[in-house]
Amino acid sequence: MNISDLKPIFVLNGPNLNLLGGREPEIYGTSTLAGVKSLCLETARTLDVDLVFEQTNHEGALVELIHRAGAEGSAIVINPAAYTHTSIALLDAIKGVDAPTIEVHLSRPVARETFRAISYVSLAAAGAISGLGAYGYALGIQAAVHLAKARAKFKT
Numbered sequence: 712m713n714i715s716d717l718k719p720i721f722v723l724n725g726p727n728l729n730l731l732g733g734r735e736p737e738i739y740g741t742s743t744l745a746g747v748k749s750l751c752l753e754t755a756r757t758l759d760v761d762l763v764f765e766q767t768n769h770e771g772a773l774v775e776l777i778h779r780a781g782a783e784g785s786a787i788v789i790n791p792a793a794y795t796h797t798s799i800a801l802l803d804a805i806k807g808v809d810a811p812t813i814e815v816h817l818s819r820p821v822a823r824e825t826f827r828a829i830s831y832v833s834l835a836a837a838g839a840i841s842g843l844g845a846y847g848y849a850l851g852i853q854a855a856v857h858l859a860k861a862r863a864k865f866k867t
C-alpha cells in the first residue's frame with residue numbers, strides 16, 4: 712500500500728488554544744495556532760498525507776470531531792488542552808473509534824501544577840509528546856502516520 716492512500720490525519724485542538732501566541736509565551740511559546748497549523752500542513756505534505764486541522768472550545772464538539780476522525784481519518788493527533796485533565800467523555804470517544812491517537816502538549820503538564828499530572832486521554836492514547844512546543848505537533852504527525860501505515864499494512 713502506498714502511504715498516499717492513507718485517509719487524512721486529524722489534528723484536533725481543545726479549549727483556549729485559539730489564544731496561542733498571545734499570553735503566557737514562556738509556557739506555550741510564541742507560535743499562533745495559525746502557525747501551528749502551517750507547521751502541521753507542511754509536515755503532512757512532506758509525508759504525502761492529507762491533514763484536517765480543527766480547534767474548538769467545546770467538549771461535545773471535540774467528541775464529535777473524534778467520531779468524525781474515526782470515520783474519515785486514519786489517525787488522530789490531539790491536544791485536548793484542559794480537557795486532558797478532566798474529560799472521561801474524550802477518553803471514551805477515543806476508545807470508541809478505531810484510530811491510533813497521539814496526545815500532544817506544548818508544555819510539560821507533569822512538571823506544572825499537580826492537577827495537570829493526570830491525563831484521562833493518556834489512558835487511550837497510543838503515545839504522547841509534551842514539552843517541545845509546536846514541534847511536538849510535527850513529531851505527533853510523524854508518529855500518527857507511522858502507526859496508520861503499520862495498521863494499513865497489517866490489514867492488507
Ligand code: CA2
Pocket residue numbers: 726727728730731732733734735739790791792793794795815816817818819820827
Ligand atoms: O501544554 C499544552 O499544550 C496544554 O494542553 C495547554 C492547555 C493546558 O490546560 C494543558 O494543561 C496543557 C492550555 C491551553 C491554553 O492555551 C493558552 C495559550 C495562551 C494563553 C492562554 C491559554
